[in-house]
Amino acid sequence: MQQNIYCSCSRCPFGALVCAVWVGMVCLVFCSRLSGMKAASICGNAQAECHFLSLANLFDRVIQHSARMHGISNDLHSEFELYFLPSKNQVSRVGRNCHTSNILTPNGKENRFPVTDPELTEVIMKLLAAWRDPLWHFHQSVARNHRFNGYGSNKSLEMSDMAHELRKGVQKVVEKMQTLGVISNSVGGLASPEALLAADGSGWRFMKDSDLLYCFRRDSNKIQNYLKILKCRIVPEHGC
Amino acid sequence: MLRARMRRRLGLAVLLMLSAALRCRSASPPGKPVLIGCRSPEKETFTCWWEPGFNGGLPTRHRLFYEKEGSEEVHECPDYWSAGKNSCFFGKEQTSIWVEYSLTVVAFNALGNTSSDLFKIDDVMKIVKPYTPENVTVLVNDTANTPYLCVSWNHPPKVDTKSGWTTIKYELRVQKEDNKPEIFHPNKKNSFKVYNVDPGATYTVDMRCQLDQSSWSEWSTASVVKIPNYFQNEKPFWILVSIFSVIPLLATICIVVLKRKFVKQWLLPPVPGPKIRGVDVQLLKSGRAEDVINALIGNQNFPPAAAWMDQTEEYLLVSDSNDWLLTDPYISQKKKSLVIPAGVQLEIQCRTSAPAQSDCENAEVGKDGKVEPDHLAQTKESVLNVAAPSVSSGSKEAASGNAAGPTGYVDIQQHKGTQGAGPNAAQWDYSWVKEVNGETIFILKNEDAAAGLDVPGWEENTAADYSRVKEVNGDDVVLLQKHDSADSSCKKKEDRSAEWTNQKAKSRHGSDCGKGACLQIAGNGYVDSVPRFYVE
Numbered sequence: 001m002q003q004n005i006y007c008s009c010s011r012c013p014f015g016a017l018v019c020a021v022w023v024g025m026v027c028l029v030f031c032s033r034l035s036g037m038k039a040a041s042i043c044g045n046a047q048a049e050c051h052f053l054s055l056a057n058l059f060d061r062v063i064q065h066s067a068r069m070h071g072i073s074n075d076l077h078s079e080f081e082l083y084f085l086p087s088k089n090q091v092s093r094v095g096r097n098c099h100t101s102n103i104l105t106p107n108g109k110e111n112r113f114p115v116t117d118p119e120l121t122e123v124i125m126k127l128l129a130a131w132r133d134p135l136w137h138f139h140q141s142v143a144r145n146h147r148f149n150g151y152g153s154n155k156s157l158e159m160s161d162m163a164h165e166l167r168k169g170v171q172k173v174v175e176k177m178q179t180l181g182v183i184s185n186s187v188g189g190l191a192s193p194e195a196l197l198a199a200d201g202s203g204w205r206f207m208k209d210s211d212l213l214y215c216f217r218r219d220s221n222k223i224q225n226y227l228k229i230l231k232c233r234i235v236p237e238h239g240c
Numbered sequence: 241m242l243r244a245r246m247r248r249r250l251g252l253a254v255l256l257m258l259s260a261a262l263r264c265r266s267a268s269p270p271g272k273p274v275l276i277g278c279r280s281p282e283k284e285t286f287t288c289w290w291e292p293g294f295n296g297g298l299p300t301r302h303r304l305f306y307e308k309e310g311s312e313e314v315h316e317c318p319d320y321w322s323a324g325k326n327s328c329f330f331g332k333e334q335t336s337i338w339v340e341y342s343l344t345v346v347a348f349n350a351l352g353n354t355s356s357d358l359f360k361i362d363d364v365m366k367i368v369k370p371y372t373p374e375n376v377t378v379l380v381n382d383t384a385n386t387p388y389l390c391v392s393w394n395h396p397p398k399v400d401t402k403s404g405w406t407t408i409k410y411e412l413r414v415q416k417e418d419n420k421p422e423i424f425h426p427n428k429k430n431s432f433k434v435y436n437v438d439p440g441a442t443y444t445v446d447m448r449c450q451l452d453q454s455s456w457s458e459w460s461t462a463s464v465v466k467i468p469n470y471f472q473n474e475k476p477f478w479i480l481v482s483i484f485s486v487i488p489l490l491a492t493i494c495i496v497v498l499k500r501k502f503v504k505q506w507l508l509p510p511v512p513g514p515k516i517r518g519v520d521v522q523l524l525k526s527g528r529a530e531d532v533i534n535a536l537i538g539n540q541n542f543p544p545a546a547a548w549m550d551q552t553e554e555y556l557l558v559s560d561s562n563d564w565l566l567t568d569p570y571i572s573q574k575k576k577s578l579v580i581p582a583g584v585q586l587e588i589q590c591r592t593s594a595p596a597q598s599d600c601e602n603a604e605v606g607k608d609g610k611v612e613p614d615h616l617a618q619t620k621e622s623v624l625n626v627a628a629p630s631v632s633s634g635s636k637e638a639a640s641g642n643a644a645g646p647t648g649y650v651d652i653q654q655h656k657g658t659q660g661a662g663p664n665a666a667q668w669d670y671s672w673v674k675e676v677n678g679e680t681i682f683i684l685k686n687e688d689a690a691a692g693l694d695v696p697g698w699e700e701n702t703a704a705d706y707s708r709v710k711e712v713n714g715d716d717v718v719l720l721q722k723h724d725s726a727d728s729s730c731k732k733k734e735d736r737s738a739e740w741t742n743q744k745a746k747s748r749h750g751s752d753c754g755k756g757a758c759l760q761i762a763g764n765g766y767v768d769s770v771p772r773f774y775v776e
Contacts, residue, residue, distance in 0.1 A: 101310060107339055108337060109337075214362075225405070225452075228404040228407060231404060232403055240403070240404050
């Protein structure tokens with residue numbers, strides 16, 4: 001094959017021109033691919049060099065992501081209640097016990113809420129970390145037992161993925177804040193909060209699906225709200 | 241006396257007991273109160289209302305107890321009065337978002353208490369319903385040519401939008417008169433512009449808002465505005481414009497109407513029909529066939545060719561005898577062509593009087609002995625066929641047509657007619673052709689011939705036969721003279737040639753070609769026997 005190309009190149013100048021153009025195009029394609037990969041590698045390894053987005057922009061993205069996640073969890077919960085809990089106003093004295101109840105979260109505007117930024121960030125990270133495994137197992141059980149229809153199964157997977165993505169996004173925001181000096185570097189130690197949850201790590205396994213959805217719906221709303229508060233505290237000039 | 245008092249006391253006691261009994265039957269423990277609902281207007285506080293039941297005839301008191309999620313402690317409503325009667329207001333300290341509340345209202349009266357059903361609030365977020373936006377004002381902005389509505393408002397009272405605790409979203413509704421209302425979602429906090437408004441229309445504008453995907457608030461009080469009709473302001477302008485545009489239009493129409501013929505001619509010029517010069521179309525349409533033919537070909541003066549052919553065929557053979565039938569087909573053809581049909585005179589210009597005629601050398605063949613001027617054209621045409629050197633068989637008594645000679649002189653002699661087919665047969669003289677050799681014709685000497693022609697002499701002089709030119713008329717016409725005698729003619733040949741040349745020079749431009757035969761004059765003065773007769 002190559003010999004043919006060489007032969008044609010040597011025979012006439014037009015053939016040589018075609019060869020040159022072809023080689024140039026191949027080089028262009030490869031170079032563009034290389035440059036693309038290069039861009040990805042920069043962001044993946046050394047986060048400090050990722051100055052492409054501003055903090056406000058990062059916050060906006062993360063908040064949008066959390067809003068979407070909350071929307072999905074809301075849909076799933078209402079669908080679950082519709083199909084599996086037909087009797088409304090089910091009276092049960094035994095309140096739902098979410099496995100994240102032990103995480104102290106600010107619940108009111110003013111009471112227990114003069115929470116500092118680092119504390120708030122910590123709470124967010126804890127919540128996101130606590131929900132990674134339960135969501136994944138929920139999706140597995142739904143897919144295995146075919147309890148939901150196809151819509152529900154897709155949604156559960158999407159929910160699990162979004163929670164995972166959101167966690168990574170918030171990590172990025174935290175790192176950005178740390179580079180900017182907004183918060184101290186002690187918060188970064190929460191990159192692996194599995195150690196904190198080791199004590200009650202398996203409490204969620206005994207939760208009912210309805211309780212799990214209920215709890216996650218609430219927690220996703222909390223995460224969204226906390227992120228908004230953080231944004232308005234740290235970068236208030238961008239639409240609060 | 242004692243008995244009377246005791247009876248009275250007993251009566252009173254009975255009365256009292258009866259009254260007490262009566263009262264006891266109307267009074268009862270209070271009826272069951274019902275919790276209607278709760279609402280949080282700004283996500284920081286909330287209020288719950290209940291409906292009391294039958295009070296049982298006794299003053300009853302209602303108390304609200306609640307439990308929060310995660311603790312068994314029972315709390316009582318902190319504020320029964322701020323929100324009105326039969327309500328409980330939860331302040332900021334008592335309000336916890338994302339926490340489940342269980343509420344109960346208990347009615348107390350002297351006879352007992354009754355508690356309502358448990359009312360659960362899953363999440364305070366679910367009972368959030370903000371107030372309507374405040375100060376919704378609509379202004380019509382009519383600068384430039386496109387009017388628009390400028391709507392401005394404020395956030396509902398007590399809502400905190402700055403700390404990020406709540407995200408408020410507004411919805412604007414614009415309804416044009418009785419059409420379907422249009423919904424807008426402004427991005428800005430305080431103002432919005434509505435552009436697609438029509439002048440002269442009435443619009444109703446109102447707003448509502450939402451906190452964090454909660455329930456929508458009530459619609460605000462509607463503002464009604466009317467867009468001024470701008471066309472009225474500009475009416476005089478448009479009137480002027482229409483007037484100024486109508487006048488030229490009318491003028492154009494008038495011109496077109498008055499000069500319609502001219503316009504029609506200019507737009508659609510008439511296409512000329514086909515015409516033949518000299519032919520009348522009407523004649524063609526209505527005329528007879530003869531008229532048509534005459535009209536079409538009347539100008540051409542064509543001789544009737546059919547007559548020629550007939551005459552040619554008729555007189556194909558000059559002689560009756562078959563001896564003179566030529567074997568050579570070519571010569572016979574030539575002979576044909578040389579045969580001059582009846583009524584033809586080689587001499588074509590013999591128009592004048594008889595004496596001249598006698599001078600003319602005629603070679604008439606055919607029936608008609610007379611040469612009429614009318615047939616001159618015909619004769620001319622027929623003699624055109626005489627292309628070859630002269631072989632005038634039978635036309636002369638001693639004609640020895642020099643067929644071979646290129647000059648081709650024509651022998652024209654007058655003979656006394658021996659065989660006359662017509663009335664003037666006496667004028668016709670014939671010679672017997674003895675033999676035709678090639679292009680030479682040997683003619684028998686005719687004893688009866690009284691012409692006194694010297695045939696042998698003629699025969700000898702086959703190479704050079706001349707006709708005396710009497711007169712030359714113009715370029716093309718030569719008048720030949722009749723020969724008196726062969727000798728004289730022979731002798732006077734040179735003289736004549738001189739004469740001829742003289743004649744030729746003299747009368748080159750003459751046009752009188754009335755006598756004798758007219759033959760074309762060759763360059764050297766000799767007469768070319770290839771006659772070219774022209775139609776006059």
